[in-house]
Amino acid sequence: MLLKSLSLFVLAGAAFLPLQAEPPSLIAIQDARIITVSGAVLEKGTVVLRDGIIADVGAAITIPKGAWVVDGKGLTVYPGLIDGFSTWGIPDGAPVAATPGGRAAAPVSAPAGTPAPARSQGPADRPGTNSWVTAADLVKTSDRRLDAARGAGFTSAATFPRPGLVGGHGALVNLAGENAGRMVVEPGIGLLLSMGGGGYTGYPTSSMGMISYYRQLWIDAGHYKLNKEMYAQSPATIERPGYDRALEGVLAAKKVFLPAAGPMQLERALKLAAELKATPVIYGAVEGYRMAATLKKTSTPVILNVKWPVKDREADPERVDSIRTLELRDKAPESPAALVAAGVKFAVSSDGIDNPKDVIKALKRSIDLGLKKEDALRALTLSAAEIHGVGARLGSIDKGKIANLVVTNGDLFDDKTKVQMVFIDGVKYLPPPETPPTPRGGAAPTAPGNETQEEVEH
Amino acid sequence: MRILLIGAWSAAFCLTAGFAQDVTVIQNATIHTVTKGTMKGSIVIRDGKIAEVGEKVMTPSGARVIDAAGKHVIPGIIDCHTHIAVDAINEGSVSVSSMVGVGDVVNSEGKDIYRALAGGVTTANVLHGSANAIGGKNVLLKMRWGKDADALVFQEALPSIKFALGENPKRAGQATGFQAPGAQQNLRYPGTRMGVEDVIREAFLRAQEYQKEWKAYEAKKSKGEAALPPRRDLQMEPLVEVLEGKRLVHAHCYRADEILMLLRVAEEFHFKIATLQHVLEGYKLAKEIAAAGVGASTFSDWWSYKVEAYDAIPYNAAIMHKKGVLVSLNSDDAGGAELMRRLNTEAGKMMKYGGLTEDEALAMITINPAKQLKIDQYVGSIEAGKQADLVIYDKDPLSIYSKVEKVFIDGNQYFDREKDLEERPKQDARKKGLLEKEKETEKRNAPLSRRPS
Numbered sequence: 001m002l003l004k005s006l007s008l009f010v011l012a013g014a015a016f017l018p019l020q021a022e023p024p025s026l027i028a029i030q031d032a033r034i035i036t037v038s039g040a041v042l043e044k045g046t047v048v049l050r051d052g053i054i055a056d057v058g059a060a061i062t063i064p065k066g067a068w069v070v071d072g073k074g075l076t077v078y079p080g081l082i083d084g085f086s087t088w089g090i091p092d093g094a095p096v097a098a099t100p101g102g103r104a105a106a107p108v109s110a111p112a113g114t115p116a117p118a119r120s121q122g123p124a125d126r127p128g129t130n131s132w133v134t135a136a137d138l139v140k141t142s143d144r145r146l147d148a149a150r151g152a153g154f155t156s157a158a159t160f161p162r163p164g165l166v167g168g169h170g171a172l173v174n175l176a177g178e179n180a181g182r183m184v185v186e187p188g189i190g191l192l193l194s195m196g197g198g199g200y201t202g203y204p205t206s207s208m209g210m211i212s213y214y215r216q217l218w219i220d221a222g223h224y225k226l227n228k229e230m231y232a233q234s235p236a237t238i239e240r241p242g243y244d245r246a247l248e249g250v251l252a253a254k255k256v257f258l259p260a261a262g263p264m265q266l267e268r269a270l271k272l273a274a275e276l277k278a279t280p281v282i283y284g285a286v287e288g289y290r291m292a293a294t295l296k297k298t299s300t301p302v303i304l305n306v307k308w309p310v311k312d313r314e315a316d317p318e319r320v321d322s323i324r325t326l327e328l329r330d331k332a333p334e335s336p337a338a339l340v341a342a343g344v345k346f347a348v349s350s351d352g353i354d355n356p357k358d359v360i361k362a363l364k365r366s367i368d369l370g371l372k373k374e375d376a377l378r379a380l381t382l383s384a385a386e387i388h389g390v391g392a393r394l395g396s397i398d399k400g401k402i403a404n405l406v407v408t409n410g411d412l413f414d415d416k417t418k419v420q421m422v423f424i425d426g427v428k429y430l431p432p433p434e435t436p437p438t439p440r441g442g443a444a445p446t447a448p449g450n451e452t453q454e455e456v457e458h
Numbered sequence: 459m460r461i462l463l464i465g466a467w468s469a470a471f472c473l474t475a476g477f478a479q480d481v482t483v484i485q486n487a488t489i490h491t492v493t494k495g496t497m498k499g500s501i502v503i504r505d506g507k508i509a510e511v512g513e514k515v516m517t518p519s520g521a522r523v524i525d526a527a528g529k530h531v532i533p534g535i536i537d538c539h540t541h542i543a544v545d546a547i548n549e550g551s552v553s554v555s556s557m558v559g560v561g562d563v564v565n566s567e568g569k570d571i572y573r574a575l576a577g578g579v580t581t582a583n584v585l586h587g588s589a590n591a592i593g594g595k596n597v598l599l600k601m602r603w604g605k606d607a608d609a610l611v612f613q614e615a616l617p618s619i620k621f622a623l624g625e626n627p628k629r630a631g632q633a634t635g636f637q638a639p640g641a642q643q644n645l646r647y648p649g650t651r652m653g654v655e656d657v658i659r660e661a662f663l664r665a666q667e668y669q670k671e672w673k674a675y676e677a678k679k680s681k682g683e684a685a686l687p688p689r690r691d692l693q694m695e696p697l698v699e700v701l702e703g704k705r706l707v708h709a710h711c712y713r714a715d716e717i718l719m720l721l722r723v724a725e726e727f728h729f730k731i732a733t734l735q736h737v738l739e740g741y742k743l744a745k746e747i748a749a750a751g752v753g754a755s756t757f758s759d760w761w762s763y764k765v766e767a768y769d770a771i772p773y774n775a776a777i778m779h780k781k782g783v784l785v786s787l788n789s790d791d792a793g794g795a796e797l798m799r800r801l802n803t804e805a806g807k808m809m810k811y812g813g814l815t816e817d818e819a820l821a822m823i824t825i826n827p828a829k830q831l832k833i834d835q836y837v838g839s840i841e842a843g844k845q846a847d848l849v850i851y852d853k854d855p856l857s858i859y860s861k862v863e864k865v866f867i868d869g870n871q872y873f874d875r876e877k878d879l880e881e882r883p884k885q886d887a888r889k890k891g892l893l894e895k896e897k898e899t900e901k902r903n904a905p906l907s908r909r910p911s
Contacts, residue, residue, distance in 0.1 A: 119644065120551070201551075201644065202551045202552075202644075203549070203551040203552050203555075204549060204551065204558070205549060205550060205551045206546035206547075206548065206549045206550075206558065206563075207545050207546045207562075207563050208544075208545075208546045208549060208558045208559060208560060208562045208563045208594065209546070209549040209551070209555070209558045211558075211562040211563070212549075212557045212558045212559070212562065212692060215692060216557065216691075216692045219689070219690045219692070220689065223687075223689045223690070226686065226687070227686055230684070230686055233684075234684060237684060238684070238686055239686065263606075264565060264566055264567060264606075264607065267566075267606055267607055267608070268562065268563065268607070311896065311900070320893070323885065323888065323889045323892065324567075326889065326892040326893060326896065327892060329896060330892055330895060330896065330899075365903075
């Protein structure tokens with residue numbers, strides 16, 4: 001194990017690995033500022049982690065014997081951050097085009113060399129329906145993006161397989177683990193439905209086709225279920241149903257994740273979910289500031305995409321955008337505050353954002369516009385955990401919860417603050433070095449458009 | 459007892475008072491009722507409906523009074539063929555796309571709704587595109603600008619479906635351009651007009667089978683036998699509704715031969731086509747169309763945009779009308795609502811080409827499309843009891859100099875020319891403010907390297 005760690009260390013140049021061959025099972029972070037999220041802030045407190053669980057937290061805690069102690073002076077401890085809608089952990093899982101949520105999501109093209117996509121001839125054909133695929137089967141500890149994610153303070157993600165119209169079942173995973181299986185916290189958090197997708201040609205091609213397609217898919221699943229039940233009752237008279245993995249996958253869905261960019265798409269998504277008799281979670285919501293009232297009225301949780309729309313720098317300088325587009329760009333960063341004011345439960349997603357640190361930066365912009373820091377933090381932690389059904393195990397620093405923590409040298413939303421270490425299942429990981437030591441180092445891959453963001457004046 | 463009576467009286471008074479607030483009276487207007495002639499008089503609107511029309515009407519006190527002296531009022535224009543206010547028009551991947559519906563993707567924020575309103579249109583038939591022999595389901599919308607998608611739908615209307623004949627549905631079936639040897643084009647059947655007929659016939663044969671399957675199941679069930687219900691098929695269901703007369707068919711067509719083909723197919727399967735759309739060669743078989751009891755919705759003088767649209771004349775609508783066909787004029791507008799904003803002048807052209815009367819011309823954009831869409835009991839003319847969809851013009855509506863001043867739908871005003879003009883500088887100022895704000899934000903957030911020193 002030590003040898004393997006070392007060789008990996010050298011190969012990847014990444015320091016974001018457990019430092020010890022046998023990570024200690026008992027750790028105490030002493031005298032740190034502790035932001036529990038669920039309760040009051042402890043200005044000077046101690047967290048004890050035992051066997052991957054938060055064993056104790058408080059202001060006056062005796063450090064158990066044999067514990068490895070982290071001196072927390074000058075450090076702040078937060079619950080590990082959770083990406084509410086992600087592809088982290090699924091190697092090559094990043095969508096080619098960002099999916100801002102229902103509005104002109106470009107189809108994901110197959111990599112060169114792969115066979116031509118299947119052609120769908122009609123509603124009975126289901127080449128774009130990957131409802132049997134589950135993220136839990138796809139995650140790998142070797143996904144190179146995990147380093148950068150942990151470096152930004154993320155310890156978990158709701159990760160989804162993306163290709164296809166029905167992407168597959170998402171999983172809530174930790175962003176590190178002994179092996180892929182150990183990463184999975186909750187394997188089936190819901191089925192991803194897109195309004196784009198790809199991986200097939202032919203029906204459906206239009207948004208109305210997709211809505212009708214989902215309708216038929218759920219009707220077929222219902223019929224399949226009825227057939228199975230009736231067959232179990234009277235196998236002699238009822239025809240035996242053929243096993244159908246796509247329909248099995250639909251029947252297994254606890255929730256459906258539907259995209260909605262604005263109020264109109266939200267109206268459609270909610271109507272569709274009601275028809276499918278499925279519990280919806282909305283993702284995207286770039287016009288969240290206009291959707292808050294409806295989301296509240298229908299108690300629909302939302303995973304907000306925080307890649308705020310910006311003016312295209314390559315666009316024709318003579319072009320003047322419409323008042324709607326201008327308003328969208330102006331108001332989008334105010335969405336989190338609008339959702340809080342309406343009492344809507346929301347998480348945030350890294351969707352379309354290459355550098356995980358930019359998720360925090362995006363929220364910082366909302367904070368500058370009036371979002372409270374604790375609300376931003378809640379969206380990144382406990383709200384995400386609650387939306388994905390793991391609120392009892394993740395999202396806050398409470399006794400008995402999974403020991404996922406992020407330790408910083410200051411306020412998380414302060415640009416100068418650096419993540420010092422993260423704990424995942426009680427195991428310590430260090431952030432990757434600031435600059436990649438080699439051209440192909442394991443540090444955050446920075447997209448061309450984002451390079452300059454590093455130089456922002458603070 | 460006395461107290462009780464007073465209580466009852468005041469309650470009644472309150473009701474009446476509330477009532478009067480909801481009453482609008484348009485006075486001193488030239489009213490083109492379309493069905494009952496033209497008169498100088500007033501229209502009383504109550505609870506979203508036309509309560510009274512006449513030279514002398516009773517005006518309740520407290521009513522909102524609109525003085526329309528010198529102005530003209532017509533029923534709200536009904537456009538029988540548009541593609542506005544939807545996010546998708548065609549599901550072009552298959553030749554029978556009856557499972558999809560444009561009603562699922564209504565874009566309630568589409569600016570064309572407002573543009574249509576500004577042209578006096580109050581009801582628009584929003585059709586699926588013409589990429590398929592049997593297209594998708596349509597949706598009939600009222601131009602209630604500002605409401606959400608569900609609230610735009612004309613609730614009382616029958617559902618309908620689009621068919622298409624000729625070049626558009628067969629285009630995807632024909633190999634085009636240079637092809638490298640061995641290259642494969644994803645051709646979609648049909649590639650000929652014969653194929654279009656075959657696709658429609660085959661679809662209805664399947665629909666009949668599907669109908670039988672369900673009937674057999676219902677029979678078994680009523681006998682108390684255990685049976686698995688057939689799989690619900692969203693592609694077949696609308697076609698069964700057509701067979702049962704529960705869904706209207708609006709068929710895109712141009713040439714006389716294919717129109718006859720469709721009439722024969724409909725006869726074979728015992729259903730009726732509600733309207734032939736475009737129908738530029740309708741004048742060649744006006745008698746046959748009239749005999750089949752099928753409506754025709756066409757353009758005034760727009761043609762030659764493709765080969766099948768060459769053999770056209772501006773007298774088409776008038777000839778069909780005179781031969782007894784129910785005729786309407788439509789815009790076929792998708793983005794921009796260009797023709798939709800001047801359907802009144804399209805109707806006016808019918809007085810020149812074919813010598814129709816003013817009422818006959820106006821009927822082609824009001825009561826006739828209402829009849830074709832089977833909503834004439836609700837809209838299409840200015841008659842007591844109908845929904846108060848009304849347009850006030852400053853001049854005769856058939857003149858090219860006339861402008862729409864006010865538009866009412868269900869008695870609510872959705873367009874006001876004066877208010878629109880007032881709003882414009884405010885909107886411009888708002889836009890300027892947003893642009894300046896964005897520039898400021900950009901400057902503040904710009905990386906150091908891009909800042910001017």
